[in-house]
Amino acid sequence: MLEVRNLSVIYGKHRALHGASLRVGKGEIVVILGANGAGKSTLLKAVCGICEGHVTGEVLLENTDLVGEKPHRIVEAGIALVPEGRGVFGDLTVEENLTLGAYAERARDDEAGNLHRVLSLFPKLGERRKQTVRTMSGGEQQMVAIGRAMMSNPSILALDEPSLGLSPLLCKDLFQSLRVVKQAGLGILLVEQNAKQSLRIADRGYLLENGEIVHEDDADRLANDPAVQKAYLGGGGAATGAKRPAPAAMPKATPPRPAAGPKPSDIAAAAMKSVGAPTRPAPTAAPAPKPAPVTKSAAPAPKPNTPNITDLVAKASASASRRNGAAPPPRAPAPLQPSTPSRPAQPSIPDFASSSDRLRAMIEEIEAAARRAETYKPRR
Incomplete structure (x- = not known):
């Protein structure tokens, strides 16, 4: 349906796109891969008639050249763009945004049928028809943007970085939705930074480098191309699921020795001393001395x-x-008890009198x- 021939774009003296050629068939997803600044967004803008630079070449839709036409004429011809950043009307409801997409004359006669098709592809939008768009998540807003473009009843749907800013889970839902859109018979021209996900759902792909298309192939072969894997998929085997060789075992690092300090035994001894007085060693057993008679005149034991x-x-x-002002009660002297010869000698209490x-x-x-x-x- 769509065929681009030798498309070039110049901004002043800078050539952003040079001799690009591609094609998109009915019910086909075609992805354009390239680094930042390679000219991917410029290519989409030139196809959709919103490029500010000087455009030369041919953009043929059903053998009708669209280069130089106004953007609304290109929409009437059957190309709808979902721009980078979604571009939805945040203060309007979901239903109002979708209705605005049916402004083109080619869509007015079958507005109800197009709305039914969009809500069938995106059931969540049907559940939230009256919800204000700015209160929705990024993935839901992207669905609104795609649905609004589909309301113009296009033949070719062009998407510029649809997964930008979305979480991995929402990206998965988005690409699944694009696969459903493809089954509805639309041709999709996709510019996407997520090369792995886009190649999984695409039929063919083009590599764009420095404003020139350098390679074209089926999506499966591109995903298994070592050069493509290295440049866009993060290394070999990323798209095919091949296991990478296990890295060589690194020697275990020897933990650094602690600085010189007190031994654990010294620390324990100091801790015991801080708790209380050191424990006296138990006296060794010794034979009991013979009891000696105590006389009143004998001197008391030291x-x-x-x-x-x-x-x-x-x-x-x-x-x-x-110190608190209370006098301690007087202690009465304990009565003296003479020791008997049959018992061991007890320390005598001194006679205070x-x-x-x-x-x-x-x-x-x-x-x-x-x-x-x-x-x-x-x-x-």
Whole structure:
């Protein structure tokens, strides 16, 4: 239906397109692949009559040359464009956007039939006929743009980057919709950045480089061409599903040694010291000494230097009570009990009444132990 011959476009002194030739048949999807700036969008604009540059060559639709015709005349001839960025009317409803697409004279006589066909191809649009378009997702807006173009009852549908800005899931739905449009008998000329998806649904493809078409082939052969895979599909085997060779195993990196520091045992010992006083080693068993008789005149056993923790706590508690203004209750002296010869010798309790000097010395020793308990701080 559509045949382009030696189409060239010049912007001032810059040649954007040079001698491009292609064809699109009825019910056929033809994709144009190329890098950014290769001239793909310029080719579509020249075919649809909206190119601002100087256009030469031939654009034949049913043997009628359309080069130099006004855009609305080209729409009347049967070519509809879905521009990049969709170009929908966001403040209008879905139904209003679709109705605007039927403005062409060739579509007015069968507006109801075209609307039924569009809503059959895109059931979601039928469910949202009264919804404002700007509140819809990007994929749904793209459906509105395609449906609006189809409302002009075209023979050729030209799409410029329809998947731009869509998520992978919406891209999949979009290409499935294009396959359904193809089954309706329309010819589709597709410019698409997603080469993998477009080649899966296309019948043929053209490679465009620096404004010139350098290669044409079936979509399957293009997808399996190593040069095409390297340039557009991200490397060999991307379109055919061939597995890439597994990368060589990398040697495991040796973890860096930590900087010199304290040993774990030292850290544990310090932590134990910070919690409380170190545990005393258990005394080894020794034979019990023979009991010795205690006489009243015998001197009391010397008191060890290490204070008893119970006495320290009691003294510290009494000291705290004095600081709070409460006087501690007087402690009554424990009664003396003489030790019997049959039992081991017990440390005798000093006789506080026997000597005032010894009593004073004991009191001073207790007070000194209390002061040590108040200022005691565990080692860190």
